[in-house]
Amino acid sequence: MSSAVLKSDPQPIVACTISRDVQIFDLLIEDMESALGENWGDLSFDDAAVYLQQPEAQDLQFVTIAMDHDDEDRIADITHIISVAKSREIKVILITEDVSTAALHQLLREGGDEFIPYPLPEAELARAIERVLTPIEQIPSQPDEEVRLKPTGTHDGVVIPVHGMAGGTGATTFAVNLAWELANVSKTETPRVCLMDLDLQFGTVSTYLDLPRREAVLELLSDTEVVDSEAFMQALLPYEQKIHVLTAPTDMIPLDMITPEDIGRLIGIARANFDYIVIDMPSTMVEWSQTILEAAHVYFAMVELDMRCAQNTLRLKRALQSEDLPFEKLRFALNRAPGFTDLNGKSRVKRLADSLGINIEVLLPDGGKQIGQTNDHGAPLGVALPKNALRKEIAKLAKSLHDVNQADEAAAKV
Numbered sequence: 001m002s003s004a005v006l007k008s009d010p011q012p013i014v015a016c017t018i019s020r021d022v023q024i025f026d027l028l029i030e031d032m033e034s035a036l037g038e039n040w041g042d043l044s045f046d047d048a049a050v051y052l053q054q055p056e057a058q059d060l061q062f063v064t065i066a067m068d069h070d071d072e073d074r075i076a077d078i079t080h081i082i083s084v085a086k087s088r089e090i091k092v093i094l095i096t097e098d099v100s101t102a103a104l105h106q107l108l109r110e111g112g113d114e115f116i117p118y119p120l121p122e123a124e125l126a127r128a129i130e131r132v133l134t135p136i137e138q139i140p141s142q143p144d145e146e147v148r149l150k151p152t153g154t155h156d157g158v159v160i161p162v163h164g165m166a167g168g169t170g171a172t173t174f175a176v177n178l179a180w181e182l183a184n185v186s187k188t189e190t191p192r193v194c195l196m197d198l199d200l201q202f203g204t205v206s207t208y209l210d211l212p213r214r215e216a217v218l219e220l221l222s223d224t225e226v227v228d229s230e231a232f233m234q235a236l237l238p239y240e241q242k243i244h245v246l247t248a249p250t251d252m253i254p255l256d257m258i259t260p261e262d263i264g265r266l267i268g269i270a271r272a273n274f275d276y277i278v279i280d281m282p283s284t285m286v287e288w289s290q291t292i293l294e295a296a297h298v299y300f301a302m303v304e305l306d307m308r309c310a311q312n313t314l315r316l317k318r319a320l321q322s323e324d325l326p327f328e329k330l331r332f333a334l335n336r337a338p339g340f341t342d343l344n345g346k347s348r349v350k351r352l353a354d355s356l357g358i359n360i361e362v363l364l365p366d367g368g369k370q371i372g373q374t375n376d377h378g379a380p381l382g383v384a385l386p387k388n389a390l391r392k393e394i395a396k397l398a399k400s401l402h403d404v405n406q407a408d409e410a411a412a413k414v
Contacts, residue, residue, distance in 0.1 A: 012059035015040040015129075018048045018081060019066040020074075025118060028066055028095060031125040045074055048081045052088055062091035062132050064125075065107075066118065069098040079110045086111040091132035095120065101256050109222045114251055131250070155192065157271040158405055161292050162300045163281040165316070166308040170335040170364070172199075173375060174302060175280040176208045177391065180380035181398035182276045183242040191275040191402070194236065196246040196266075198292075199282040200255055203248025209239045210378025213250040221249065224262040232269045240383075244274075255286045263288040267295050275405075285316070290325060298401070299329045303360070304336055305348055313356050333362035362397060365389040 015036055022029060022042045032040050043051055043063075051057055063085055065078060085092050094107055097118035108115060114128040160178070164171030179195040197205035200221075206213050216235040220227055236244040270277045279292060293299055301316075303309040313332075320327040332353075338345025353360045367381070367390030374384045381391035 011039050013039060013041045014059055014061045016043050016060060016063045017066060018043045018045065018063050020045060020071055022066065025066045025095065027120045028064065031120055035126050035129055045077050049084045052084045052090065057088065060090050062093060062129065064093045064095055066095040067099060072100060072103050075103055075106065078107065082107065082111045093128050093132060101254060104254065105222060105257055108218065115253060155271065155273055155275055157274040157277045158297045159267060159271065159277050159295045160298055160300065161279040161281050161296050162302065164283050164302045165312045167283060169302040169304050169309065171302040172204055172208060172280050173371060174333065174394065175278050176205055177381050177394045178398055179243045179278040180382050181395045182402060184382060185398050185402045193243045193276045194270050194274040195243050196270065196277060196279045197248040198279055200248055201252045203280060205245060205280055206247040208375045208378060209245060211237050211239060211245055211247060213247045215250060217247055218249045221258050221262065224265045227265065227269065229269055229273055233273065255282060255284060258288065260288040260291040263291045293325060293329060296329050298331050301330045301332050302335055303332055304334065305352060310352060310356060313358065331362065332358050332360045333364055334360050335364050336366040337363035364393055
């Protein structure tokens with residue numbers, strides 16, 4: 001038997017790294033080897049565009065383009081590489097370190113499929129590879145009138161942001177269920193409700209409603225100047241034909257990738273097409289937080305009886321007042337509030353409010369372990385736990401907000 005028979009064919013190269021010098025990105029080398037063994041290669045910025053058009057590149061499934069701040073002067077070359085890759089149906093994963101928001105914005109707009117910051121988070125490259133190589137599940141097609149509302153442009157919606165003063169204060173639970181209750185507040189009419197998840201990195205609204213995240217969200221955020229009502233409505237996902245949801249993007253993106261102007265445009269479009277816009281905010285204050293605060297009709301700040309929330313509330317109060325921003329728009333809601341008979345707990349609430357110089361206007365009872373379980377199962381409390389104490393309190397608050405809004409509208413017509 002000849003040695004030629006025993007010799008196996010070399011495995012095809014299915015991926016390439018593209019960079020100025022891949023040795024700069026040693027963690028990328030390790031993760032590529034872990035994911036692909038020896039079935040990958042390395043290209044420089046100078047060689048990549050030419051190689052991708054050669055027959056040798058026919059087996060390539062994806063490329064990882066790694067760059068840092070020093071590569072921004074070659075942004076034109078890199079966008080050309082992305083263009084060539086997309087023309088050959090090769091997926092593009094961007095890996096960036098200290099790259100400006102504008103540059104990243106441009107690369108994503110040109111066709112980058114995934115973005116991962118460097119140093120690479122553990123196992124994130126493997127997850128990104130799986131995502132780009134897995135066909136996007138198609139949402140079952142249904143008649144447009146059953147799936148999405150048509151844009152109207154005739155509304156003047158009420159903006160209601162929800163902001164947790166610390167992690168785990170129930171902000172997303174509150175936002176999701178407030179949106180649901182507002183959509184179901186009336187037996188004679190159905191208010192148009194939009195729920196926006198602007199926690200762009202760790203948002204879980206889609207999980208709480210068992211909705212898929214959509215690539216269209218990143219496209220929407222990447223170029224808001226061309227977004228109109230039709231494009232905005234197409235990016236939303238309906239839940240039970242009651243609320244329409246702008247999920248967080250499929251992948252983590254920098255919070256400063258979008259600007260105050262971007263947020264202003266999106267809120268303006270949402271207000272023109274919905275009666276209520278509930279916004280789940282990131283816990284971090286960002287450049288566009290002021291834009292949302294100024295657009296808000298009421299801004300819910302979620303707190304609990306602990307030192308974290310007290311300290312963060314005091315810091316936020318000082319920051320807003322020092323910049324002469326409308327701190328008075330904040331309505332503090334206490335999650336897991338003490339019961340009616342818990343006199344000691346009620347005393348603690350009063351001391352907290354007095355020490356911070358705030359009014360705690362909304363007291364939300366502890367809904368128990370069922371709340372977390374229901375969130376994981378992807379259903380609003382009004383559907384899964386209609387008799388739960390927390391659900392009832394949120395429903396009462398939604399009705400109060402709706403009644404006030406109806407009264408304001410009636411007064412405006414006089």
